[in-house]
Amino acid sequence: QSALTQPASVSGSPGQSITISCTGTSSDVGSYNLVSWYQQHPGKAPKLMIYEGSKRPSGVSNRFSGSKSGNTASLTISGLQAEDEADYYCCSYAGSSTFEGVVFGGGTKLTVL
């Protein structure tokens, strides 16, 4: 099972919007609407920001949104704030004749300028 592909880093200024992509295959992102996104600050456990592609858990700001097109999922953060600076990971359920489980992306470091 190959990891999902994310850009290593993205950056934006306060108030701007940024988008992080997450590219998989037809065995994971492309076949299931089961992509999750996590935010992780240094030394902390990951925090779920988006699940099932576009749903937000209670308490997560509506500045965070998720979408998917084909084999690529995306996380958009609007109105960037300093506290959004963190690592972001995508994750998808994956199922094929040879593997059934979960795959993560390599992570994207978001810098708020």
Added chain:
Amino acid sequence: EVQLVESGGGLVQPGGSLRLSCAASGFTFSSYWMHWVRQAPGKGLVWVSRINSDGSSTSYADSVKGRFTISRDNAKNTLYLQMNSLRAEDTAVYYCARDRSGSPGRWWGQGTLVTVSS
């Protein structure tokens, strides 16, 4: 309040074994799939394994298949990860997480550090 508390990490020699535990509280443990996810120092998250609610179905990453075994005791509200034939590349913080739609969800433990070194 949902809580997941991992324990059992530590220093182990290459080829050795370790069993991690994850004590769950604040929810009906027996109703949820559970996952183990690890993170090597300075690296990204990597999914390790998952188990269904009654323990009858498990799945593993290729990197640990045949060496690690996930299990659970629903009477004790505890998830386990038995790790055998440990390698240096297994060094990581290991997190347990409650499932949401087939992937780790909102609730994660604080992690337990496993160091494989001679």
